[in-house]
Amino acid sequence: MIYLQLFALLVFAISSHRWIFLKSITTSIIFVLFAFWYISNMFTGYGVTDAVYYQLFNTAQGTSLDDIYSKLQVGLIFIIIILATLACSVYLKYKKKDLLPLKKTTFIWSLILISIIPSQFISNIYNSTKDTFFNDGNAAAVKKEYKKATAQLDKKYNYVFIYAESLENTFQSLDGTNYTPGLSALANKYMQFTNIRQPPIRGIGWTMAGLVNTQCGIPLIMEQGNSGASFVNFLGKADCVASWFGTQGYQTEFIRGSQKEFAGGDKFLEQHGWQSQHDKNYFAENLLATPDDVSGWGIHDDLLLKHAWDEFSRMSQQKQPFLLSLLTVNTHSPEGTFLKACENHVPKNEQYPMLASVACSDYLLTDFINRITNSPWFENTIVVLVSDHLMMANSASPLLDKVSQERRNRFIIIKKDLKPTVNNTEGTLLDVWPTVLDLSGAEVKELGFGSSLLDSKKGKLIKNYELGRTKDFFAYASQLWNYPSLNDGIKQTNNGIAIGSEEYSLPVYSAIEANGQLKALWFEAFAMNAQKVIQKDNDLFYANLCRNMNINEDGICSYIISRNSIKQVRVNSTGVASEKIINKKPILYQSDILGLSSATYTATSGAMINDRGVNLGYGFNIIKLGSTHEGISSDIDTVVNYSTCVSTTIPEDEITEFLQQQRGPVIFASNDSAVCADTAPVEKLADILHAPELSTLKFRQQVIGIYKSGHSEIMKGIPDLPFDMFIDTKNYKLITLCEAFMDCH
Template sequence: MDNKRHLKKGILAIVIIVIASVILSFSLYIRNYFSDQTVDEMVFYLFNGVGGTSKDVILTGIQKSLFPFFMILLALLLPICRFKDRINMIEMNVNRKKLHFSIFPNKTLYKYRFSYSVIVLVLSLFAGYHLIGVKQYVASLTDYSTFIEENYAGGADVNLTFPEQKRNLIILYMESMENSFISKENGGGWEYSVVPELENLALKHINFSNTEKIGGAYQVEGTGWTVAGIVSTTTRLPLKIPINGNEYTSSDQFLAGAYALGDVLKEAGYNLEFMAGSDANFGGRSNYFKKHGDYKIFDVNTAIEQGKMDESDRVWWGFDDTHLFTWAKEEITELAEQDKPFNFTFLTANTHFQDGYLEEGAEEIYGTQYENVYAYSSKQVAEFVEWLQQQPNTTLVILGDHLSMQDPKFFEEHLSDEYERTIYNVFINSVATPVQEKNRTFTSLDMYPTILASIGVQIEGERLGLGTNLFSGEKTLTEEHKFNFVNEELAKNSDFYNSNILRDDYLYLLEQTEETNQES
C-alpha cells in the first residue's frame, strides 16, 4: 500500500512539474516576444476567441516555446530522478575513506518530491505573475481614476455641424503600420526606406507628427491591438473590459454608451460599410460596427457567400490584401453611384505579426520577410490611392491600427535607443488645413475629431471624448498633462467608463466571470 501511495505521489509530482514548466516557458515566450503588449490586450483576445487569428501565429508560439519547455522540465525533474547506473555518483577520498555523493536524485528533494513540486509550481506562478506583467494589470484594476470622467467631452452633447455638401470618407486601417519603417532621413527609424510609397504620401499630404519630420501618434493603454485601435480612433476612448470578462462577442451592446463615428455619420445620412479579410466577428468587430452605425459588413464569410472565393481559397486568416483592395474598389464604386454620401472603412492584414504574409509575386528585396511584406503593402496602398483620385468629393484617411507586435528584437536591430515608435497617419484631400501639423504630442484618441474635421465638420470646442481636433490649435490631453501621466491614468479602472460607456455590459461581464468561476 505504501509503495502505491509513493508511486501516486511521484506521478502527481511529475504532473505538477510539467504544469510549472508550461507556465514558465509560456511566460518567457510572452516576455521575449510580446514585451510591448499589455495584459489587457491578451485578456481581450483570450476571451474573444482566436477564430480570426492565423493558425501560423499560434503554431509559431508553440514551436518557439517547445525548446525552453523541455529545458526547464529537464532542469526541474533531474533533482528527483533516480538512475539505475552510477553516472550520477561522485566518489571522493577523505582520510583514506571513500565517500559517495548522489547528485541525481538529491536525497532530500527525492524524499520530499511532492512538496518540492508544489513549491516549484508556486514559484513558477510567482515568476509568471511578474514576467507577463499581471502584477501591474491587477493593480490597474484595483486602482481607480477619475481622469476619463474629468476630461470626457460628451459625444451627443457636443454640437457638430456638417458642410452643406457632405464629403465621402474612406478610412484605411493598415495592420501594425508604424513610422519606424520610414527612412531616418525623413523621420523614421530605418537606414533605408522600407515603405517609400507611404513615405512619399506622408511628405505630399497632411501627416500629423510628433517631430518636425514624418511622425505620428503615441500608443496609450487600451489602444494597442486592432479592435482597440479601431475603437480608439472612432470613439476617442480606449477599450477597457473587466478582468476575466466572458467573450465580449456574446453581447451585441459593444460599448453601448459610446457615441462613435458611425453613430454620427449614420445620423448625417451616410451609407456605411466595413471590410476586412478575416472573420469580422473576431474580437467583436462586427458587433461594434453593427451597434454603432449599422455598417454593412464584408468579410471572408461574405466573400465565400457571394461566390468570390471558395472555402479552400482561404489564406492565413481569410483572404489576402490583393483581394481586399480589388473588392474594396468594387464596393466603393457601387457606393459612389448612390445618391448619399458614404463612409467606407477597411482593414489590411498582410503585415500582421509574426513575419507577415508575403503574397505570391511580391518582390523579396530586403533581408527579412517582414520588411518585404511591408514594402509590398506600401506599393498596394500607393496603387489604391492613385485609383482613388478619380473619386470626387472624397477624403481618404490612412491610419496604422497600432504599433507592430513583432518580436522587439527585430526593431532593436534597426532603431536607435532614442527613437520613439509612433503610429502612421496621412490625410489626403482634407478640406481642413492644420494650424500646427508637426511637433505635436497626441494619441490615437485624437483621431476621431480630426477625421470629422477633415471632411469639413465643425466641432464645438474642438474636442470630443478624450480626443482633440488636431487641425485646430487646441492642446491635446497629452500636451496638457504629459504622455506618461495620461497613459498611467488610462491604465487604471474607471467608474465613469464602467457605468457610462460599458453600461449593462460591465455587470454582464462580471456576472459571466462569476458563473465561469463557479463552474470551474
C-alpha cells in the same frame, strides 16, 4: 538645473563630518529616486508610468537586450556614485574630517534638499505611485472632458478610411531604408501627422482597441482585450463616429479580411453605426475569393482592395454620401504575408520577411489610393490612412527595438487641393477622427476624449498621461460598458446570463462593489486570475453552467464569494431559484494557492501564484515550483513545454531525469490539446508519470495533475471547454471549482 542641484546636494552632504550619515543616506535615497526616474524615462519617454510598475512586478521576457544595455550602463553609473558617497561618509566620519572649510554646510545642504523636493522627477514618482497603487480612477473628474458629436455636417464629403494593419510610420525610415516609399510620397504630397504616439497604457495597442480608439475617442478598457464577443452589448453607452454619420444621412460600410466576429468586432460595428460589414465569410458566400486568396489572418489584401475599389466606385455613383472603411491583414505579426501581386514590384527579404510584407502592403495601398485620387470622384472624397497600432513582435523586431523611442503610428489625410503639410503635434489614435472632421470643415473638433490636432494643441490623453492622470479616463471609459448590479436581477438566457439589462456569455466573473455593482468583467482563465480580481478584499461574483463545473444540475451555478463566506445561488430562466450561504473561509483568500487555467488556443491560459504568473505552451507542460532550504517555495520556478501535437516523440530520458532531480512534487497541465492524431507522445507520458488516465485523453480535453512520490493525481476537463483548477501548494492537493465554491455533491 536639476543636475546642478544634485551635484550641490552631493558635495554638501560630504563636506562636513557632522550629521554625515544622515546627509549621505538621504542624498543616496534622492539619487536612487532620480536614477529610477531617469532610467524609466529612457524606456517610456514620460518618466515613471504604470507600464514601468507593470514590468517591475511581471516578467520582462521578450525585452531586447540591445534595448536595455544602455539603461544598465546608466544604472551602473548611479550605483558607483551612491557607493562612493556612502564610503566617503564612513571615512570622513571615522577620521572626523571636513572636505570644505565652510560653516553651516548642513544648513546649506538642507536648503538644497528642500529645493529638490518639488522637482519634476519627485513629482512624477509621487503621482505615478499614487495613480498606480492608490487610485482606482475617478470617472466624474473627466466627465466634462468626454464630448459627443452633435453638430450638423454642412459639406458632405465621402470618406474612405483605411486601417493599415500594424503599418506604423517607423517603416519609412528603418535602419536607413524606407520600406513604404509609396505612402511616404503620398504623405509628402498631402497632410501627414508624424507624432502619433502609443504610450504604454491600457486600452490601446491592438486591432480592436485601434478601432475603438479612432471611432469613439476612448481607450478600450476591458480586462481581457479580445473578449468582446462575450458581451451582447459592446460599449453600449459609447458615442462613436459612424453613428453620427448615420444621423447625417450617410451610408456606412466596413470591409475586413478577417472574420467579423473576432473579439466582438461585429457587435461593435453593428451597434455603433455601421450598416453593412463585408468580412471573410462575405467573400466566401459571394464567391469573391478562392482558398488561394486566404491566409491564416483572412482574405489577402490585393483581393480585399480590389473589392474595396469596386464598392467605392459603386457608392460614388450614388447620390447618398458614404463612409467606407477597410482593415488590411497581410502585415500581421509575426512575419506577415508576401503576395504574388507584389512579385516583380517589391523585393523579398529573406532575413526579415515582415519587411517584405510591409513593402508589399505599401505597394498595394499606394496603388489603391492613387486609383481614387485619379478618379472623377476624388473631388468630393477624403482618404484617411492610419495604422491600427504599432507592430507587435515580428521578424523585424531587432530593427524596431533599436528605435523603440522613435516609433510612431501612421496618420495621413489625402484631400484634393490640400497643401503639403507636416504636423508634428503630439497625439494618439483618439485624435484621428476629430482632426479629420475639423479639416472637413465640420464643427466637430472633439470626440470622446480625442481632439483635433490642427490647432497644434497636444492630445488630451497624451497630455494627461504625462501628468500621471490616465486612471480617471480609464474609469470613465470603463463605465461606458454599463456594468450592471446584481440587485438589478439575474436570470438564464439561451446564450448565457442576463444581469439587469445586460447579457453575457458564460463563464463570467467580476469583483463586486458594496452595493452589488459589478466592476470590470472577466470571461476567461478564472483560476489564473481569481486572486488578482479579489485583491483589496473585494467580494467576487462567478457564474457558469452547472454541468460545466461537474455539478449534475440544470441551469446556472453562481456564487458570491467574500472573505468569510460563500453565497451559492442557483439561476434558471425565471430568475433566482435558490440561495444558500456557507459560513467558511474560501480557499481563494488563502495564500500559496496556485491557480491554473488550461484552454484552447483562442482563449487565455496560464498559471498564477502570489501575483506571479507564467504562460502555458501548447501541448503538455510540466511546472516546477521554486525551492528553499526549508522546502518548497510558493513561486513558479520552471515551466517545461512539450509540443505533443507537433512532435511524434518526446525526450523520455530528459523528462525522467528532470522528475528524479526534483525535491518535491511537480505540476503538469495540458494546453490547447495534448493529443492529436498521434497518441504515442501522450501514451509515453502516461507511462513516465504513472498516470494511465492520460492515455484516454481526447482532442482538446484539458488535464491538470500532480506528480509526487512516483505517482500522479489528475483531473480532466470536458473536451473543447476551458478547465480551471486550484492547487494548495502546502499539501499539494488538487481543488476543483466546485470544491473551491464548497458545492460538490
